[in-house]
Amino acid sequence: MLDKLRQRIKELLENKTIGVFIGYEQGDNPELARPVMITSAEEVDKLIYDNTCLSMLSKYLLKPEVKASGRCGVIASYSNLRAIIGLLQEHQVTRDDVYIIAVSSGEKMPDYYDEIIDVGHSTHNVGRTTHDEMITDLLKKPPAERWAFWENEFKKCIRCYACRQICPLCYCNRCIADKNQPQWILTSPHLKGNFAWNVIRAYHLSGRCIDCGECERACPVNIPLMLLNKIIYNNIKTNFGYEAGFDPSVPPPLATYNPEDKENFII
Amino acid sequence: MNSFEPKIVAFLCNWCSYAGADLAGTSRLKYAPNIRIIKVPCTGRLDPVMLVKAFEVGADGVLVSGCHPNDCHYRTGNFLARRRWMIFKDMLEFVGIEPGRVHFSWVSAAEGGKFVEVVNKVTTEVKTLGPFKGLTS
Ligand code: SF4
Numbered sequence: 173m174l175d176k177l178r179q180r181i182k183e184l185l186e187n188k189t190i191g192v193f194i195g196y197e198q199g200d201n202p203e204l205a206r207p208v209m210i211t212s213a214e215e216v217d218k219l220i221y222d223n224t225c226l227s228m229l230s231k232y233l234l235k236p237e238v239k240a241s242g243r244c245g246v247i248a249s250y251s252n253l254r255a256i257i258g259l260l261q262e263h264q265v266t267r268d269d270v271y272i273i274a275v276s277s278g279e280k281m282p283d284y285y286d287e288i289i290d291v292g293h294s295t296h297n298v299g300r301t302t303h304d305e306m307i308t309d310l311l312k313k314p315p316a317e318r319w320a321f322w323e324n325e326f327k328k329c330i331r332c333y334a335c336r337q338i339c340p341l342c343y344c345n346r347c348i349a350d351k352n353q354p355q356w357i358l359t360s361p362h363l364k365g366n367f368a369w370n371v372i373r374a375y376h377l378s379g380r381c382i383d384c385g386e387c388e389r390a391c392p393v394n395i396p397l398m399l400l401n402k403i404i405y406n407n408i409k410t411n412f413g414y415e416a417g418f419d420p421s422v423p424p425p426l427a428t429y430n431p432e433d434k435e436n437f438i439i
Numbered sequence: 440m441n442s443f444e445p446k447i448v449a450f451l452c453n454w455c456s457y458a459g460a461d462l463a464g465t466s467r468l469k470y471a472p473n474i475r476i477i478k479v480p481c482t483g484r485l486d487p488v489m490l491v492k493a494f495e496v497g498a499d500g501v502l503v504s505g506c507h508p509n510d511c512h513y514r515t516g517n518f519l520a521r522r523r524w525m526i527f528k529d530m531l532e533f534v535g536i537e538p539g540r541v542h543f544s545w546v547s548a549a550e551g552g553k554f555v556e557v558v559n560k561v562t563t564e565v566k567t568l569g570p571f572k573g574l575t576s
Pocket residue numbers: 335338339340341342377380381382383384385386387388401
């Protein structure tokens with residue numbers, strides 16, 4: 173599979189279909205491959221693809237230097253592909269900017285790629301099935317216990333913003349967390365600002381989060397951020413029948429409405 | 440005997456609910472004095488971070504009120520807001536803020552009476568829950 177991949181990237185670079193390719197190479201960490209950009213056919217031997225290739229690559233597509241290098245080829249795992257679809261939908265990249273080589277590991281891939289390679293082994297969906305169970309368990313508890321649980325989690329936050337930096341759909345040039353006129357989100361690592369930050373981060377990804385799990389993986393203090401993302405994700409799926417990262421042509425659920433939307437909670 | 444008097448921040452849209460509150464006043468209707476009204480141009484202007492801020496600075500409950508569906512001065516503000524509210528209130532509930540602290544309503548400029556009912560209902564619910572101590576530490 174790897175030979176085939178390298179050969180194909182070589183061809184694409186040589187025949188100038190793409191100007192740059194973003195994939196993975198072996199880095200210092202044996203458990204986590206390093207993203208790499210290659211611009212010449214000689215470099216293709218660097219490329220690897222195995223289950224250490226976890227990092228999301230879609231964010232590099234937004235870099236001005238990448239955009240300036242011509243059409244960009246990219247390896248897209250299931251989550252990566254959904255992230256790219258999100259970026260297409262939000263007009264951050266155009267279809268002509270990217271050349272998508274999807275790598276399927278069994279999931280049904282959304283139909284937005286230029287080529288597809290089946291690797292047969294799973295990457296990038298590490299243990300995310302437990303979230304729904306945890307949500308159900310938490311919801312059975314009284315509010316005070318839930319608050320105690322989250323207070324304990326939010327208190328740990330050191331406001332490193334790794335969750336934001338890694339998120340493929342967090343791309344604002346100025347994040348609300350960095351604005352100070354007015355300062356909606358207090359910046360010191362204290363329960364108040366941490367509470368605001370964690371719920372607003374999740375909220376800003378409503379209908380946009382593609383369930384990749386990267387924020388939670390990146391969080392150095394292991395806050396179960398996916399629980400917050402999933403409570404919103406499931407809500408949108410149930411009430412608006414929508415999941416992000418499958419179809420760039422439909423309006424995002426919070427940018428539209430249906431006059432008949434549920435309103436039994438409104439007095 | 441419950442002597443606790445909650446602080447409730449009420450975000451009212453300029454064109455309907457604020458006028459409804461005004462009507463309640465000019466009609467000399469009496470309602471619970473626990474709300475602090477903040478006028479917003481439209482419910483669509485209300486960023487949920489403002490609800491978080493209200494709790495952060497000491498509110499025990501919040502109320503958001505605007506024009507009935509199809510009556511929004513900007514046509515779609517309340518329709519868009521309705522989706523955000525649903526998502527946001529469910530998340531607040533999930534992290535442990537009791538649903539009785541977070542309320543939404545439609546009150547038109549002609550509904551001074553409804554405004555009174557809403558405020559009284561919200562106040563009673565928040566009173567029953569007691570002070571919000573989650574962010575005081
Ligand atoms: S799972 Fe986390 S990192 Fe991935 S899209 Fe959702 S919020 Fe962003």
